[in-house]
Amino acid sequence: MSKNITLAFDVYGTLIDTNGVLVLLEQLIADKAKSFSQTWREKQLEYSFRRAAMVNYVTFATCTLYALEYTCKYYNVSLSKEQKDELMSICKVLPAFDEVKEALTELKKDGFRIFAFSNGEKATLEKLLDNANIKDLFLGIVSVDDIKTFKPTPGAYAHFLRQADVKGEEAWLISSNSFDVTGSISAGMKSAWVQRSSDMIFDPWEIKPTLVVNSLLDFTKKIRD
Amino acid sequence: MSKNITLAFDVYGTLIDTNGVLVLLEQLIADKAKSFSQTWREKQLEYSFRRAAMVNYVTFATCTLYALEYTCKYYNVSLSKEQKDELMSICKVLPAFDEVKEALTELKKDGFRIFAFSNGEKATLEKLLDNANIKDLFLGIVSVDDIKTFKPTPGAYAHFLRQADVKGEEAWLISSNSFDVTGSISAGMKSAWVQRSSDMIFDPWEIKPTLVVNSLLDFTKKIRD
Incomplete structure (x- = not known):
């Protein structure tokens, strides 16, 4: 059967x-880490929903990166390019x-x-x-x-x-x-x-x-x- | 031209x-009103994005009602049917x-x-x-x-x-x-x-x-x- x-x-x-990014986020932005992580994830998904509805595709990794940039603005968090690259790299492992x-x-x-x-x-x-x-x-x-x-x-x-x-x-x-x-x-x-x-x-x-x-x-x- | x-x-x-619902929300749930209102609005839009992507239409008013029900669960807020009806009615004016x-x-x-x-x-x-x-x-x-x-x-x-x-x-x-x-x-x-x-x-x-x-x-x- x-x-x-x-x-x-x-x-x-x-x-x-996906909470595996929390460890690095806590090092980078301390007590904001948990809500930052949640907003990042929600925005990543929202962007994928909208791209599907718009028939305007970019890769899921691009949705993830744009969502990271949005989340930095939302929480007024300034991360260097290296720090963003590191966060994106962690998503792969x-x-x-x-x-x-x-x-x-x-x-x-x-x-x-x-x-x-x-x-x-x-x-x-x-x-x-x-x-x-x-x-x-x-x-x-x-x-x-x-x-x-x-x-x-x-x-x-x-x-x-x-x-x-x-x-x-x-x-x-x-x-x-x-x-x-x-x-x-x-x-x-x-x-x-x-x-x-x-x-x-x-x-x-x-x-x-x-x-x-x-x-x-x-x-x-x-x-x- | x-x-x-x-x-x-x-x-x-x-x-x-759309913040016009805040006055009634403040009477109903006091200090949770602002974040409740924001989550409700975000969820209403997310539901519309997903319905468009899914090619599975319900009216925007239905998206709004489902989002209200989600938000009540999220904030562990118990509203009566009359209170929900009143919130939905305010959205129309x-x-x-x-x-x-x-x-x-x-x-x-x-x-x-x-x-x-x-x-x-x-x-x-x-x-x-x-x-x-x-x-x-x-x-x-x-x-x-x-x-x-x-x-x-x-x-x-x-x-x-x-x-x-x-x-x-x-x-x-x-x-x-x-x-x-x-x-x-x-x-x-x-x-x-x-x-x-x-x-x-x-x-x-x-x-x-x-x-x-x-x-x-x-x-x-x-x-x-």
Whole structure:
């Protein structure tokens, strides 16, 4: 049964902990670090949503850099080019969440078809997942950069389905990002929302996750049932 | 000369002061009101961006209501249905910024073709502009609800150009919202950004406004030159 099921794992925020930039940010700007990090992440995503809506593509890395520049202005923080470069570099070597390797290993053993599916560029994703020591667990890495748009445009999910050679009904998108869950369900897939802490809010829209889990190990357990 | 120029004024945040909800919010939730109002507005826009990207339309009023529900959860604020209804009702009767009537009156006298152009539904916009006592200054009100999408999708601006029967090069979009300026320029129009206070940040993208002004009266002065 599980051999017919394809699992698309979102990368940033789902497999990879984007809070990994906090350590350097705390050195650079002390007590502003946490809210700076949050604004940076929110702005990065907002820029990707708007670029998708505008049909005006730049890479996800460019969205990230522009969002960093916005956030510096917003908090009136002055960073040198070297410091910005260092922050951008750290984004390429962020760690995986603790339970990721064990969960993916179990799913692979069970015969699920496992993919990484992200806004990031393919070469960046390969290095990131390799550095986090989980790259070999995937059957493939699918990047929306191939088609020059971003999640949650329906084309992004259609691209994944074509790349993974699977139908929407047999494919799950697993993500901590609410927008990715509503986007994939709206585009015809099933989707699990990973709510790692109780203060994470699912968008109160008319679209609900197929499954809510509190970790990837919890997902592993529930998808087997 | 000016008779050939069409001016599309964004409504929420440009003509109409969305901070008008603050008075009631302060009564309801005291010191949380300002950040609550800001999150509500940001989430409302994020939801519209994502709906446009997802090609999954609901009205702007629905985006506003879902964003209100999100914001209540985010700040752990419990509002009754009546209180939410009252907040939503206030959004329909927000005031215009102080200088709007004078600026539009001068532009109209000069022969500019003046339109309101918004994400809101047409009936809502008509009541809003009527209540703010500026409705009669417009040659027309154009709503993207006609085509079931939101700014900044290129189709939104193309819809405006068709409705106003004008080419992009002869049409200006005037907006306090950075996303509307980058969106309209990317879609072939000219655009003025209204930076009402120095802490407003223009998105540090590769797209720059045709003109930056600090009020609509400042725009009136500069467009005449």
